[in-house]
Amino acid sequence: MSEKTFFPISSWSDDDKPREKLLLKGKATLSDAELLAIIIGSGSKNESAVALSQRILASVSHNLNTLGKLSIAQLTAFKGMGDAKAVSVQAALELGKRRRAAELPQWQTVSSSMSVFELMQPVIGELPHEEFWILYLNNAHKIILKAQLSKGGITGTLVDVRLVYKAALELSAVGIILTHNHPSGTLRPSESDKQITKKLKLAGEQLDIKVLDHLIITEHGYFSFADEGIL
Incomplete structure (x- = not known):
């Protein structure tokens, strides 16, 4: 041998x-x-x-x-x-x-703005264009659905309030979290970011569906409206 x-x-x-x-x-x-x-x-x-x-x-x-x-x-x-x-x-x-x-375990509980960032950064954090996503939550703050609402160009994206709450009602969601990316890398919310947040919040109040947060996400960080006390 x-x-x-x-x-x-x-x-x-x-x-x-x-x-x-x-x-x-x-x-x-x-x-x-x-x-x-x-x-x-x-x-x-x-x-x-x-x-x-x-x-x-x-x-x-x-x-x-x-x-x-x-x-x-x-x-x-x-x-x-x-x-x-x-x-x-x-x-x-x-x-x-x-x-x-990859989708985290179904019904993942949202415990903080960081948990939302960790979920959404791989999805939108490195994109060259802007996208707007909604997380729909049940009364235990567990995610029912993660859905893209719109996809825009370099300068921005459009948000249809009716579509946001149509899906929320169909899912029996009691809360939503708004997320979108800034391809420029800036974490400062624009006036349009503030306006759409206010618009969605007011619309949700009429339906007893709460806007829990709005995160602006970039490759390396995020800005949370709730954490900053401007929701």
């Missing part, structure tokens, strides 16, 4: 090291560049996949959120990155984003 020969990691090719390291030591031991190298699959004649990954990550200051926003054209601008590799990178990062955005 022939003996199996083992080779140290240092003897492997640069493109094989991340894969073998993951198999031997686990995914948590790999750096971002090594994980990205596995997605890319291979480098070029003059550069390993790890080195290519390091270049790409350096261009976005090693920020994975920024990496996820690079277009196919921006990715393929790096020497050694063709369309197939760029598509693989975008697909992997989108899966990661969807994992974060």
Whole structure:
């Protein structure tokens, strides 16, 4: 019986090291560049996949959120990155984003503005356009439904008060939480933000459905009307 020969990691090719390291030591031991190298699959004649990954990550200051926003054209601008590799990178990062955005257990209880931010940031926090979403809650402050109300351009989005409360009545919701994103990154509510909040609050009072909060969400933070005492 022939003996199996083992080779140290240092003897492997640069493109094989991340894969073998993951198999031997686990995914948590790999750096971002090594994980990205596995997605890319291979480098070029003059550069390993790890080195290519390091270049790409350096261009976005090693920020994975920024990496996820690079277009196919921006990715393929790096020497050694063709369309197939760029598509693989975008697909992997989108899966990661969807994992974060995956629906939390049904009937999740809203305990604070932070819990709303954690639920909605993966959904709207990084979008280049504005979207308005409503969380419908029962009398135990558990989410019955999370629904997109409208989707706008760069400058804003429209909100139809009738649609908000039509759904609330159909769901027998007793409270709603308003959320929308600011693609500009600013957390300061605009006058239109304040006006629509007031309009929805007044309409809800007539139906005995309370507006519990309105969150403005960005990539890195949020503004809560309730927390700031301006609801």
